[in-house]
Amino acid sequence: MAEPLLEVKGLNVSFATEDGTVRAVGGVDFELERGKVLGIVGESGSGKSVTAMTILGLTRDKNTRFEGEVIYKGQDLIDLSESRLRDVRGNEIAMIFQDPMTSLNPVYTVGDQIVEAIQTHEGANKREAMRRAVELLRQVGIPNPQQRVSDYPHQFSGGMRQRAMIAMALSCNPDVLIADEPTTALDVTIQAQILELLANLRRDFDSSVILITHDLGVVAEVADEIIVMYAGRVVERGSKRQIFYDPQHPYTWGLLGSIPRLDRPKPKKLHSIEGTPPSLINLPRGCKFRPRCPHAFEMCQEEPELKKRVDDAGHLDRCWLSVEDKRRLREATIAGEAQEVA
Amino acid sequence: MLAFILRRFIGMIAVLFAVSVLVFIIFILVPGGDPASRMAGKNPTRENVQNIREKWGFDRPIYIQYVKMMEKAANGFLPGSHGEYDILTSFQNRQDVTKEIRKGIPATFSLCIGAGIIWLFFGIAVGVVSAVTAGRFSDRLITTFALIGISMPVFWLGIVMRYFLAEKPNNPPFPDGEYVPLTVDPVQWAYHLILPWFCLSVLFIGFYGRVLRSNMLDTMNEDYVRTARAKGVAPRRVLLKHVLRNSLIPIVSLFGLDFAAVLGGGAILTETVFSLKGVGWYAAQSVGDLDLPPIMGVTLYGAFFIVVFSAVVDFLYAFLDPRIRAV
Numbered sequence: 226m227a228e229p230l231l232e233v234k235g236l237n238v239s240f241a242t243e244d245g246t247v248r249a250v251g252g253v254d255f256e257l258e259r260g261k262v263l264g265i266v267g268e269s270g271s272g273k274s275v276t277a278m279t280i281l282g283l284t285r286d287k288n289t290r291f292e293g294e295v296i297y298k299g300q301d302l303i304d305l306s307e308s309r310l311r312d313v314r315g316n317e318i319a320m321i322f323q324d325p326m327t328s329l330n331p332v333y334t335v336g337d338q339i340v341e342a343i344q345t346h347e348g349a350n351k352r353e354a355m356r357r358a359v360e361l362l363r364q365v366g367i368p369n370p371q372q373r374v375s376d377y378p379h380q381f382s383g384g385m386r387q388r389a390m391i392a393m394a395l396s397c398n399p400d401v402l403i404a405d406e407p408t409t410a411l412d413v414t415i416q417a418q419i420l421e422l423l424a425n426l427r428r429d430f431d432s433s434v435i436l437i438t439h440d441l442g443v444v445a446e447v448a449d450e451i452i453v454m455y456a457g458r459v460v461e462r463g464s465k466r467q468i469f470y471d472p473q474h475p476y477t478w479g480l481l482g483s484i485p486r487l488d489r490p491k492p493k494k495l496h497s498i499e500g501t502p503p504s505l506i507n508l509p510r511g512c513k514f515r516p517r518c519p520h521a522f523e524m525c526q527e528e529p530e531l532k533k534r535v536d537d538a539g540h541l542d543r544c545w546l547s548v549e550d551k552r553r554l555r556e557a558t559i560a561g562e563a564q565e566v567a
Numbered sequence: 568m569l570a571f572i573l574r575r576f577i578g579m580i581a582v583l584f585a586v587s588v589l590v591f592i593i594f595i596l597v598p599g600g601d602p603a604s605r606m607a608g609k610n611p612t613r614e615n616v617q618n619i620r621e622k623w624g625f626d627r628p629i630y631i632q633y634v635k636m637m638e639k640a641a642n643g644f645l646p647g648s649h650g651e652y653d654i655l656t657s658f659q660n661r662q663d664v665t666k667e668i669r670k671g672i673p674a675t676f677s678l679c680i681g682a683g684i685i686w687l688f689f690g691i692a693v694g695v696v697s698a699v700t701a702g703r704f705s706d707r708l709i710t711t712f713a714l715i716g717i718s719m720p721v722f723w724l725g726i727v728m729r730y731f732l733a734e735k736p737n738n739p740p741f742p743d744g745e746y747v748p749l750t751v752d753p754v755q756w757a758y759h760l761i762l763p764w765f766c767l768s769v770l771f772i773g774f775y776g777r778v779l780r781s782n783m784l785d786t787m788n789e790d791y792v793r794t795a796r797a798k799g800v801a802p803r804r805v806l807l808k809h810v811l812r813n814s815l816i817p818i819v820s821l822f823g824l825d826f827a828a829v830l831g832g833g834a835i836l837t838e839t840v841f842s843l844k845g846v847g848w849y850a851a852q853s854v855g856d857l858d859l860p861p862i863m864g865v866t867l868y869g870a871f872f873i874v875v876f877s878a879v880v881d882f883l884y885a886f887l888d889p890r891i892r893a894v
Contacts, residue, residue, distance in 0.1 A: 314799035327790040
């Protein structure tokens with residue numbers, strides 16, 4: 226295996242609040258290789274965004290505690306000074322966010338905001354930077370970039386704003402692009418265009434991508450490797466094939482089962498995972514998914530570690546069930562109700 | 568943009584017209600009785616009352632009365648001499664109201680422009696410092712002072728300032744009273760105005776500081792601020808270019824209207840406490856004497872500034888916030 230570009234080891238992030246300590250991320254490990262797309266999936270509050278923002282140090286605050294390491298090019302980004310970290314932000318690791326409607330500053334032109342990103346990291350003069358901004362807008366598929374570069378964000382549609390955000394993120398040729406729910410706020414046809422754009426740009430810019438989403442359909446589209454997060458933990462990790470065709474964790478089954486699919490018999494009722502995610506202040510003892518898991522047993526009182534349990538390289542999970550039980554039980558979750566109809 | 572300016576200009580004239588009608592209703596129609604005998608003052612002669620009645624058109628329809636009133640108010644601005652009843656004159660001493668207002672303008676403008684600069688500068692400084700250090704000791708301290716500033720009555724503060732800084736000690740650090748025109752001696756002008764400037768500013772500094780603080784704290788949580796940080800932009804630049812720039816937009820409209828109000832004679836208390844013979848002082852005197860024409864004049868004069876400055880604020884808004892330009 227090639228030397229990973231970015232390596233997250235034992236990452237823990239907690240926030241001190243008036244109600245108690247929120248353990249947003251409790252044990253995340255992954256490696257990102259050059260030119261690969263890593264998908265991070267999980268529902269709201271599973272720690273996906275906090276993990277991503279922590280990589281860039283955007284969660285730093287006097288009330289935040291970090292443990293673990295984020296190794297990028299031999300340096301630990303968690304310990305890096307704020308000023309050194311600023312050289313990494315936007316330059317080597319760039320990020321785009323969920324809501325393109327609010328992620329651009331309304332009082333500056335799109336061009337000015339891309340120019341700001343370029344000039345923050347490179348000594349380009351304003352004209353040169355503006356010329357590059359036009360070129361970037363052309364690359365992300367904005368028509369008439371010469372004119373549109375001096376438009377304000379409110380003159381752009383949602384999809385165009387997300388393209389502009391991507392252009393801004395790519396302006397310094399980052400090694401890693403973190404996309405936090407980049408398509409969630411967009412309608413489906415635009416989503417497909419943005420995903421295609423991300424896939425093409427990864428090829429053209431040779432960037433690695435961390436794609437955060439709650440939508441398994443999105444990762445199925447573009448990811449090479451997938452990690453599934455629940456309550457701040459990675460519960461399963463593997464290649465796209467492993468996650469979609471041999472899922473090991475009951476939570477992953479639940480996610481897969483709740484996607485309507487055309488290639489399977491139509492279920493009577495679409496599966497949903499019972500219950501709600503646990504409070505991050507009072508996490509359940511043992512396996513964090515236990516209270517919602519239909520297959521929980523005594524072992525689950527103790528939290529399983531993330532390790533290889535199935536005989537397939539690179540496929541890790543956090544579930545005590547035996548591999549045979551998992552393969553038997555998961556069919557009932559993913560397609561069970563369909564069988565009743567059949 | 569041109570259409571926007573034109574539309575705003577027409578709106579301005581419409582509002583001024585509406586204000587003048589209101590002034591007419593309040594001062595001429597509502598009190599009832601015979602306005603001519605009220606205007607003629609105490610112990611009027613019969614001819615005098617009759618004269619006023621004719622000149623003001625009180626024996627003619629209401630709209631003629633309105634036109635006559637506006638004519639008289641406007642005549643004060645026009646060159647040439649006018650008879651006593653062709654212009655707006657006070658009941659008390661028969662002085663030309665417009666002339667009196669104009670006499671007060673240098674003092675009022677000196678007070679308000681200086682105070683405006685002071686309160687805007689310190690208001691922004693207070694807001695920025697307390698937003699940046701939110702929750703820490705300096706923020707709490709500033710908040711306490713801001714609340715004290717907002718709560719202190721201007722007349723009390725002014726008297727206390729005068730007493731301790733201009734009168735009580737053997738060598739008071741500041742001169743007491745009397746406005747020195749800028750054209751006579753700029754240094755003495757500023758020296759004499761320092762106390763009134765701060766007295767008028769204290770309330771606004773506290774108020775603007777609080778408003779800006781909460782605006783900035785809201786703006787700091789905006790997604791575009793996170794975007795700027797994720798680009799690697801330095802904190803100072805994020806603060807000034809992204810947070811402050813957006814937080815100042817509401818401050819502009821506050822400032823425009825507050826500034827117009829004090830320019831338009833709203834600094835009544837400060838002017839009175841420091842015996843600055845400005846427009847506000849003139850208004851206070853006239854109210855004390857129940858002298859209607861000067862009150863009418865000051866009201867029209869004040870309305871003029873409010874309307875003009877709210878238009879200026881609108882233009883500035885369009886300049887500061889591109890989303891408004893499109894509308």
